[in-house]
Amino acid sequence: MAEVAPAEVGHGDAHDDHHEESFWSKYVFSTDHKIIGFQYMFTGMAMALIGGYFAYVFRMQLAFPGSSIPFWGTLSPAAYNSLVTNHGTIMIFWVAMPVLIAAMGNFCIPLMIGCDDMVFPRINRLSYQIFLLSAIILIVSFFVPGGGFGGAWTSYPPLSAKAEYNSTPFGAPLWLIAVTLEIVAFLLGGINFITTTMNARAKGMKIYDIPMLVWMIVIASILFMCSVGPLVAGAVMLLFDQTLGTSFFDAAAGGDPVLWQHLFWFFGHPEVYVVLLPAMGIVAEVVCVFARKKLFAYKLILFSSIGLGILSFFVWAHHQFISGVDPRATYLFTTTTLLISIPVAIMLFAFIATLYGGSIRFSTAMLFALAFIAEFLLGGVTGIWLGSSGVDIYLHDTYFVLAHFHYTFVPIAIIAVFAAVYHWFPKMFGRMMNETWGKIHFWGTVISFNGIFIPLFILGSAGQHRRIYNFQNFPDLAGQNMQDMRVFATMCLVLMLAFQVIFIVNFIVSLKRGEKAGRNPWNATTLEWITESPPPHGNFGLTMPEVYRGPYEYSVEGREKDYWPQNEKPEPEKI
């Protein structure tokens, strides 16, 4: 496979169809991969606003318990649980997944591998429509009698299985249906990403000429497809328990509530890497462009990510060390969990080594990419405490866990996504974003992000548990020092949200008034930069690109320009 250039699938025949279309068929029912990418991106960003608003409300409650919260009012315990639950659900399933995999995959894969569209454009359109439906169902579930589901995003039965326990007779099934539909949407999207990359690459693009971002999305899609089966099965069983009175997870009737935890986390842990890998891919692209360097050890990164994916199927029970599974099982899961630090470390080391000998330009995209490396490093290493089952006895379900996974998910779903937006905005919309405002947005976001979660590490180490509505009910946690830290974290959250206003304004103003970008504003080498900005329907016009070299040929010795695009014909004497 490595030596055979793939056939030109979908070339030629499609171009006659790429004509001018009405607004509805162009933007709403489009089968164009770029438009579907935008649909996912904007839906994801809108959901991120909802998730961020939820975080604001429950953090305000924790900082100022019982007081009236601006833009909400007084928060009841049931509403608090529902906000916490749906914040987690939204940020993972409706923000990280659509923006990182679906938006980046849809927009970047065909452009980066040099083809005119996904191989199954209608499946692609269906994928987004199901996704949108799932988002609508989730939002509807907040307003049904009994309110939105409040049993935590992990949805452990028997709490989630019976309305008499969770008091949300409609919220709980709707939440479950929404999550299941969202998963169906991503299965459809994943088919496209894998098939397109394997079959529709530009002439001459060999297996190691594929840009790292495309590889990462493909590996993530494979991981997702392999891990999601048990969750869908579990979700159907749980839905039957909720609505038809079956008892798959009811111990009194012969079921086993811990079974759900296995099904959920067998999916749930690979899911972390499903969103991590595209973020790593984004960082690889951005770092290479702005350090003017070839990616360090391309194959090592690629094989590490495959190894990471395989290993990620054998770590799930580290979420269940104290959940009543056989205590001897933890020996295996502690070992695999700590070993998974190695492929992740190799990837981060390779990114850091890419900086060596570079000529680093601190554009906003690069600042976000560098921040990803630094912040994710802290998120990654704090996982070692938790992966060690002995320490996890104490830290399990505390704010230490919460701070740990926010130090992984915020770099993934916020910081890397901003790197991607600032980097590809010129290609997406044909105009540059304002760099000064971009840098203000960067510093505001990253500093306040650390301000939120570093205090939470300390609170967690002091024994503060998650999902508690009001810590004043616990004398050991009601001290003034601890409350001050909570107030500080909440203030930093408000600040971080406020800085996003700068981003939104910058985004909208740049759409209209930004400087014209031209085809290749960053002097990058990959194929998406050789076409117009924004790319026309069909991407590359009449001549599809042909590939002669790898994706990261920057600063090649003996060449005048410091970048060598993948499609540039080699000079005759070098052949």
Place this chain on the structure above:
Amino acid sequence: MFEFLDKFMPGVLESLIPRASEFAIQIDVLFDVITLLVGFWFVLVLGYFFYLVFRYRHREGRKAEYVTGETHKQKQAIEIPHFLILACDIAIIIPTFVVWYNVKIEVPPPDEEVRIVAQQWAWTFYHAGEDEILGTDDDIVSINELHVKENTQYTYHLESRDVMHSFSVPVFRLKQDAVPGRVITGHFKPILTGEWDIQCAEMCGVAHGIMGARIFIKSEEEHKVWLAANTPIDRGASLLAVTSEEEITESKENRNNG
């Protein structure tokens, strides 16, 4: 061994929360071992990262180098640290196994037993009475108050009546999920007298946020005073969790069989 190691450790957790059980020191020392090993790597890598970012910032007239990372020598830049990380992983895994075995697998022969029943949203504790045997007529039942003696080896039997709960005593460094349909056994030995929080650590419904209790650790004599004040068994106190004699005996038999 842990007492010895503890002398050289930063004592991160102990500075935040007292150690009130015998095995707490093991978890604290393990936490500190990881803090030192991981902290070393974190500072080293982050420091080197910032050095590179500063050293190779863009300057006029200097071109970036062309480094593939594919030659043997360049790959060593990653391979050598990767073996060092593996060594650190093993250095963490071995004490982890020891601590886990001591805390969660081996149950030392108990001086006394206590039965803990979780439900939405209260804890019921069944203490042995003056005869120091659980499941007899002089048992003392209390809601949201666990009374234990200092320097006494306890075995607990944890149950849930409805949904998942988690029995967490931060000062003991103890946490165990309560699973409906199961009786989960574990142990602790209090070494300090005082009064601290018990929290439910697993989302258990609307009032999860107030599902706390208090643990009272007393000396032998003070505990006897408390026993005397509450004997004979006070069924009136157990309004939330009325349990018949048969149920107690039954669950005790199950325990013995299982």
